[in-house]
Amino acid sequence: MTDLSETSRSPSAAGWLNRNVVGMGLTSLLSDAGHELATALLPGFMHILGLSAAALGAIEGISDAVSSFVKLAGGWLSDRTGRRKPIAVGGYFLTGAAMSLFAFAEGWGLIMAGRLVGWFGRGIRGPARDSLLAESVSPETRGRAFGFHRAGDTIGAIIGPLIGVGLLALLSPHAADPARPFRVAFFWTLLPGLGSAVTFALMVREARRPPSQVKFWASIRSLPAPFMRFLVGVGTFGLGDFSHTLMILAAAQLLTPPHGASAATEIAALLFALHNVFYAGASYPVGALSDRWGRRGLLASGYLLGALTAAGFLAAFLWHLASFAYLALLFILGGTYVAFQDALEGAMTSDLVPVNLLGTAYGLRGTVNGVGDLISSLAVGLLWTAVSPVAAFLYAAVTMLVGSAILWRVR
Template identity: 50%
Template structure:
């Protein structure tokens, strides 16, 4: 079997296409919702807590679902159900007139994300030989991010051509249209992906499974968690762009710019994911991850300086979005590829679930911290704190032996 046949197979293709559709749905909404929230009176602090709480709940579900499917010996059905909830939850934003419905839509969607994310990664890691996992995760993240390019493009285009009176109407229609890719994703996964069932482990408790994780993996998780405490939601970066550019371009135009910057970020993310994954099969994955974490810290620092200076430069903001695409590709690709190298195959679901829990806890802290500092102190203080935490994570991950 050729090396390409080893890493590009039916399962990898199916999971890549599914993620493309699911991310197109999610990012179509994510790109325009920061412009919608001020229209219905939702603050940056509320957004930060909604993002953080949703990510926190999803992270707990990742651990529980990973451990549970290790016990059962199969994962496909739960992943399909997860994609269904992810693809339908955000359409509830069309009914929102205040923050509670935004929270409800996020909860439904992130419930789905929580029960399918770690399981899909475990299935992906089991679908290819160890020596080409970097390529498989890289091409999967690239496909995932193609959806993250198409989604914001569709969102920005629809926002541009749909009627703007009343101001919330175009946004609500975009949320409803996101159901098209959202419902296609679970259908594609169910049809294309084939699962090799494993030996069930019905007697393994969650606590025992966590205690049995290798020491090297625990050190890795510590560094990931430190970085994660500053790794705020991309929604806050989009909101920062919209706020900074509004004095110069006006609210709707600034929201369009922010969505297009996010498209540029995701193009970089898609283009860099496979090369970074392939490079990770040849050199130290933790070194590449440390570089990615460093790029994240520089992104947050740049946004903090723009707020401090009162800059309305679209060029500077666009450059920061490009830099964020580089760190996102390194982060997602390398974290997924490193995990199976440090853990046992029989407990792979629990391992990815634990990684998801750590990332989610970090997201909760980061988004809530940044959103609160933004509203109580200043945006510059929030992004500055994020930069410090992500920089510390870059140093910590560089010290992990892989």
């Protein structure tokens, strides 16, 4: 494939493991340690507050959609102004500060507010950061750079849940109020969360580039046709790609009868940490393989793993498969397919789009993903509550399978 984005490359592209790549990887490690700590404990906290799976699905879906719509505007703004770094730093600050709002929640309102503010920041920073990452390396090493970044991102997502489980184990035996240990843990998210913004500000360098003069809708219309066709597969898969907090909820529900609610919450959080171990472990190898073998086939294979993960949860509820080993296998599959998705969607986008439209392209891809996240999380949560978890995961498995098939065929 002919690369369209070799011009206006950052001076730091001489070696792929450079200051920018390391700085962005460390930033994402810290950011994910904070917000994944909150994510791992949120289903258990909401259960204590008496909130339903439908409420969790709505909160996750709506906040993901807000994040994704902001990506489109934020990506275009980073192209328009020629400045990506200030947007990224501001986004990391918002996400780092917002998760602590959960500590004050007595119902769904503050949880929704914290998620919306945090995911607004996550949305506005994503295209700017991914564009800087793509501009910081050569076209031949993008897969490795994006894989390294996602690995750092996911190491933080391993550390965060482990810290959360440790805080619950330490504080729960002495707490008269079962919600209090969760509230303390949510305050701890401030330390790595705000540290991520400081790290990006100090470590990442941005080469000056001329601002784009292309207006918003004109920039979208200028995106290449192969990229727009690529989005068809991405969007279809996204319609079934539910929030993985629902995997944590599924594990907690399946494990509660044999273990009790408190132990089930801790085991489910540990399973999510295992999910993130495999996410981190697979991200760099998948990215490196894509530099050699091409990205489309590998990404379609990752989408197929997503369909198998959903089918596995369907079977767990249908046949009451609640063993730790079986659930661990599902979380391993879940973490692995997300590694394919996150490393390769970003790298493939930069293969298909010229550098002056990278921010807009990442924003549009994020918006497509966000619409899918909204529909999938709402659909899975509502089907779970109104019909059954079996119906919810059947919908997810079939939709993700169709997305994989489309990506194989569309060129």
